[in-house]
Amino acid sequence: MKGLFGGRNPRAVVFDCDGLLMDTxxxxxxxxxxxxxxxxxxxxxxxxxxxxxxxxxxxxxxxxxxxxxxxxxxxxxxxxxxxxxxxxxxxAEAMPGARELVELTAAAVPVAVASNSPRALLDAALVRGGLAGMFPVKLAADEVTAPKPDPEMYLTACALLNVEPADALAFEDSMTGLRSARAAGVPVIGVPTLKHQDFPADVVIGSLRDEELLSWVRGWPQR
The missing domain is CATH 1.10.150 (DNA polymerase; domain 1)
Incomplete structure (x- = not known):
């Protein structure tokens, strides 16, 4: 996991919502x-x-x-x-570890949520999960021309975060989201919803409570 950026840390993090942050x-x-x-x-x-x-x-x-x-x-x-x-x-409920991980990452780097749900549904999910106030950048499927798996959503999120895609980190649970991030050039940590599915992310973990992940993020310098 620490080798994702050649010993560096990401400059921004983009989270999917459905199935990743929220158990929707x-x-x-x-x-x-x-x-x-x-x-x-x-x-x-x-x-x-x-x-x-x-x-x-x-x-x-x-x-x-x-x-x-x-x-x-x-x-x-x-x-x-x-x-x-x-x-x-x-x-709907927040996924185990979601709030802690978002809080940890947001203390160190800019964060965004980029969802294939329409804005109204994204907002409803984030409010329900107590996550609504954590993201300065929120991007929904009806706010881009081409949603995931097209790279537009990740390219737009990175532009709004003022970071190059290769310097950002994505968290995704679906192949659709993985293809979107990959096409945009964003490294991906996968937490696949369909556990039997081959999921070719850069790193694959079982949950957002993964101890190696949390240890890595806790080591990022805070802003």
């Missing part, structure tokens, strides 16, 4: 299961793999194909957003 994937699964059930279809691991990490429009388009409703992506997106916002607002 179960909330998404509740909403997605309901959408499939309304059409008499089961929702399991294969269906989850179709949508995890994707932006709302991309997930809705994937669902539209699965439903045999290829022209209904926009309507499905609206339906899904209503459902998942209700569940996130009522039930």
């Amino acid at each position: 994937e179960p909330c998404w699964s509740v909403a997605e299961t309901e959408l499939f059930a309304r059409r008499g279809l089961p929702f399991g691991a294969d269906e989850k793999a179709l949508v995890i990490g994707k932006s709302l429009p991309a997930a809705a388009d994937a669902m539209a194909e699965a439903f045999g409703e290829p022209d209904a992506g926009a309507e499905i997106a609206d339906e899904l957003l209503r459902l998942v916002t209700e569940v996130v607002t009522a039930k």
Whole structure:
């Protein structure tokens, strides 16, 4: 882990939100299961793999194909957003170690959150998790032209943090986010949501409470 930057420390950190800082994937699964059930279809691991990490429009388009409703992506997106916002607002919790890690990193370097969720849902999740005031830079999928896996979100976040992508560090849990950061040239620590999945990040850890990670971050000079 300490070898990521050749003995240096990152100059900024960009966090994903869903599945990384906030345990919202179960909330998404509740909403997605309901959408499939309304059409008499089961929702399991294969269906989850179709949508995890994707932006709302991309997930809705994937669902539209699965439903045999290829022209209904926009309507499905609206339906899904209503459902998942209700569940996130009522039930989502911060991932173990999320607040401590954000506090540690923010004491040393500028931090941002870059999410494939729309701004309204990102804000709802951060408020629910007690994380809303920790990020001077927040970037949502509906605030860029092309969300993850396109590199635009990471390139924009790095520009807002005034740091070169190679000097920033990303935390991601999905292949979609990993591809986005990699395409932007940002090193990635992965905390994969799908544990059985090959996850080719620069470093892969089991949780944000990883002792080696926390020891490394505690060693960064504070601002």
